[in-house]
Amino acid sequence: MSVLSVHDLAVTYASQAGAIPAVRDVSLDIDHGEVLGLAGESGCGKSTVVNAILRLLPPGATTTGQVLLNDEDVLTMKPGHLRAVRWTGASVVFQGAMHALNPVQRIGDQLAEAAVIHRLSNQKEALVRAGDLLEKVGLPPRRIRDYPHELSGGQKQRVMIAMALACTPSLIIADEPTTALDVMVQAQVLKLLNELQHEMGLAMLFITHDLSVLVEVCDRLAIMYAGKIVEEGPSAAVFGNPAHPYTTALAAAFPTIGDQRFRRAPSGLGGDPPQPDSIPSGCSFHPRCPVAFDECPTVVPDLYEAGEQRRAACLLVRDQAGVPT
Amino acid sequence: MSEAVADPTPPSGDDDAVLEVRGLHVSFEGRVGLGAGVAGKKASVSRAVDGVDLTLRRGEVLALAGESGCGKTTLARTIMGLQQPKLGEIRFEGEPLGTSTKVLREYRRRVQIVFQDPTSALNPRQTIYESVAEGLRIHGVTSQDGMSEEQLVARALARSGLRPPERFYLVYPHELSGGQRQRVVIAGALVLDPEIIVADEPVSSLDASVRGEILKLLLGLRDDFGIAMLVVTHDLGLAWTIADRVAVMYLGRIVEIGPAEDVLTEPLHPYTKALLEVVPEAGGLKRPFLTGEPPDPTQIPEGCRFHPRCPELISGAAAAAGVEARCRGEDLGLVELRPDHFAACHVAAARHGDAVPSATT
Numbered sequence: 001m002s003v004l005s006v007h008d009l010a011v012t013y014a015s016q017a018g019a020i021p022a023v024r025d026v027s028l029d030i031d032h033g034e035v036l037g038l039a040g041e042s043g044c045g046k047s048t049v050v051n052a053i054l055r056l057l058p059p060g061a062t063t064t065g066q067v068l069l070n071d072e073d074v075l076t077m078k079p080g081h082l083r084a085v086r087w088t089g090a091s092v093v094f095q096g097a098m099h100a101l102n103p104v105q106r107i108g109d110q111l112a113e114a115a116v117i118h119r120l121s122n123q124k125e126a127l128v129r130a131g132d133l134l135e136k137v138g139l140p141p142r143r144i145r146d147y148p149h150e151l152s153g154g155q156k157q158r159v160m161i162a163m164a165l166a167c168t169p170s171l172i173i174a175d176e177p178t179t180a181l182d183v184m185v186q187a188q189v190l191k192l193l194n195e196l197q198h199e200m201g202l203a204m205l206f207i208t209h210d211l212s213v214l215v216e217v218c219d220r221l222a223i224m225y226a227g228k229i230v231e232e233g234p235s236a237a238v239f240g241n242p243a244h245p246y247t248t249a250l251a252a253a254f255p256t257i258g259d260q261r262f263r264r265a266p267s268g269l270g271g272d273p274p275q276p277d278s279i280p281s282g283c284s285f286h287p288r289c290p291v292a293f294d295e296c297p298t299v300v301p302d303l304y305e306a307g308e309q310r311r312a313a314c315l316l317v318r319d320q321a322g323v324p325t
Numbered sequence: 326m327s328e329a330v331a332d333p334t335p336p337s338g339d340d341d342a343v344l345e346v347r348g349l350h351v352s353f354e355g356r357v358g359l360g361a362g363v364a365g366k367k368a369s370v371s372r373a374v375d376g377v378d379l380t381l382r383r384g385e386v387l388a389l390a391g392e393s394g395c396g397k398t399t400l401a402r403t404i405m406g407l408q409q410p411k412l413g414e415i416r417f418e419g420e421p422l423g424t425s426t427k428v429l430r431e432y433r434r435r436v437q438i439v440f441q442d443p444t445s446a447l448n449p450r451q452t453i454y455e456s457v458a459e460g461l462r463i464h465g466v467t468s469q470d471g472m473s474e475e476q477l478v479a480r481a482l483a484r485s486g487l488r489p490p491e492r493f494y495l496v497y498p499h500e501l502s503g504g505q506r507q508r509v510v511i512a513g514a515l516v517l518d519p520e521i522i523v524a525d526e527p528v529s530s531l532d533a534s535v536r537g538e539i540l541k542l543l544l545g546l547r548d549d550f551g552i553a554m555l556v557v558t559h560d561l562g563l564a565w566t567i568a569d570r571v572a573v574m575y576l577g578r579i580v581e582i583g584p585a586e587d588v589l590t591e592p593l594h595p596y597t598k599a600l601l602e603v604v605p606e607a608g609g610l611k612r613p614f615l616t617g618e619p620p621d622p623t624q625i626p627e628g629c630r631f632h633p634r635c636p637e638l639i640s641g642a643a644a645a646a647g648v649e650a651r652c653r654g655e656d657l658g659l660v661e662l663r664p665d666h667f668a669a670c671h672v673a674a675a676r677h678g679d680a681v682p683s684a685t686t
Contacts, residue, residue: 041532041533041534042532182392182393182559183392183559183600183603183604184392184599184600184603184614184615186603187602187603187605187614188614188616190605209532209533210533210605211533212562212604212605213605215605216605246534249534249537250533250534252537253533253534253536253537254533254562254605255562255563255565255566256562257561257562257565257589257590257601257604258565258589258590262562262565262566263565263566263586264544264566264567265566266536266537266538266540266541266544266566266567267537267541268534268535268536268537268538268539268540268541269534269535269537269538270538272502272503272504272505272532272535273532273534273535288534
């Protein structure tokens with residue numbers, strides 16, 4: 001059974017210039033103990049997907065489709081039930097830990113808050129548990145008495161992870177959890193997330209623009225472009241042997257040191273990612289695509305089968321004997 | 326300068342040198358809090374750059390890598406003359422850099438900087454033409470190579486990949502994408518026909534698919550116009566993609582420098598090895614890496630500044646090589662261990678026997 005199952009999710013923001021389609025027909029599945037990576041550049045809609053899953057979008061956004069969290073549809077839940085599901089069903093490790101913690105509240109109280117609100121324990125028990133949680137993320141329990149400014153960036157991110165674990169959710173959504181951190185600290189935090197995920201059998205949705213990080217921690221990858229998933233499959237296969245030309249370009253931006261193909265040969269795409277209010281017709285990648293042909297500006301590609309457990313939304317994949325799934 | 330006399334570092338004898346940094350120290354005084362005088366506390370001094378020797382050769386791309394707080398940006402700013410060194414000197418074309426406004430102005434025409442974030446580097450109220458022409462006006466260049474100001478701006482924009490240039494004259498920065506903005510910043514540097522470009526994290530604020538094009542542009546400037554480049558980056562993958570040589574900085578000092586291929590595939594210094602181990606790649610998180618936080622430049626350890634975190638010391642490899650006491654007590658400078666490849670490590674030096682005689686450079 002899937003922990004999270006998203007079907008045909010579409011999110012449209014209202015603006016003065018008209019409706020802006022930020023997410024278009026996104027479907028995802030995450031099983032118990034599985035880590036799915038969602039990659040894409042700024043503006044591709046990946047953070048909107050996160051916010052839609054827990055219904056954290058601003059009032060102007062219209063959401064359609066289905067978001068099944070442990071077989072319950074989040075999008076149709078009554079507000080009271082939704083509150084109960086947030087943090088106990090799925091929790092989020094937000095990016096920028098520096099700003100996500102309350103600067104005038106002790107770490108322990110912030111960690112205890114969620115458990116107390118959800119009536120899982122009283123304040124006293126919750127504080128003891130906060131200490132245990134800190135230990136779990138590799139910080140001494142006595143630091144529950146610290147204020148956020150007494151912690152370094154990496155330590156704050158550890159506290160954010162502990163907070164996400166506070167109500168033992170079945171799904172953790174990590175939205176750019178290491179983006180603001182230094183390389184060495186990033187490696188430590190990734191290792192911690194990986195260990196916790198294995199130890200607790202958590203399902204995890206991992207979101208970042210850094211494809212090389214995703215390959216390291218994820219079982220499967222989904223690549224987003226202009227609000228749509230353009231490729232998905234097992235992470236090593238997707239990164240090592242991309243089926244979609246956009247994935248190829250994205251993977252090339254993260255060179256392997258020692259690989260002569262990348263030496264003195266930077267490669268990138270011409271042009272820029274499209275703005276959500278002016279998405280190109282047909283395949284939305286066609287204006288930047290190095291292998292586009294005459295059909296691309298008019299035909300919208302489906303996700304076609306591209307090998308074992310792999311799908312890609314490219315007409316070239318269709319032509320290579322792919323069948324729409 | 327007194328230190329320079331006490332420690333007469335030769336001007337390297339590198340005939341190719343376009344820019345040389347010798348014995349450079351830059352430090353920042355910490356603020357003394359209220360009542361500190363009563364408590365007898367002293368302001369802590371942060372030694373951001375703590376004895377750097379560095380040579381930028383003609384027409385090369387030199388990557389300067391390290392974690393945040395290692396002093397790489399301070400070093401770049403000092404090279405630009407935006408920061409006063411405490412000690413040491415900077416030589417440009419063999420001449421020590423003076424401090425007079427006139428000399429610095431000329432120097433700043435020939436050495437240009439490209440900042441990390443093009444959005445904050447461009448004035449939002451200036452058109453692209455104004456932004457690019459600003460440098461020419463500041464330096465009083467009305468014509469050059471028989472070209473007018475407009476022709477010079479057009480040439481710089483075109484060389485930066487903004488074609489046709491006329492289309493961008495009256496455009497404002499907010500109308501452009503991130504990649505285009507960075508091209509405008511590069512055009513602003515190019516318009517003055519510099520010999521050196523210092524680029525501080527030139528692509529880290531850009532989208533992944535756009536980065537490659539900007540890097541291609543920078544490499545092209547080197548190939549076509551022979552502009553030497555110092556690229557400050559935290560990303561060793563980027564260094565592999567564009568650099569001829571790589572310098573790795575730790576806690577205010579360069580700990581390893583050499584040809585990019587050598588440094589990145591056969592690193593000598595344990596810190597470089599640790600940095601390479603944390604570069605994410607397929608295959609999972611099985612690799613060992615350094616624990617702890619980036620170090621504090623107000624408290625630089627005695628002996629080798631890396632020794633409290635050094636895996637060679639912790640694993641006993643330093644003791645086996647018989648240099649443990651020296652790691653803890655003796656500050657080592659850069660030693661040439663392979664041709665043109667220098668490292669500041671007692672263990673590596675012991676393993677490589679005695680250094681390659683430096684006359685072979």
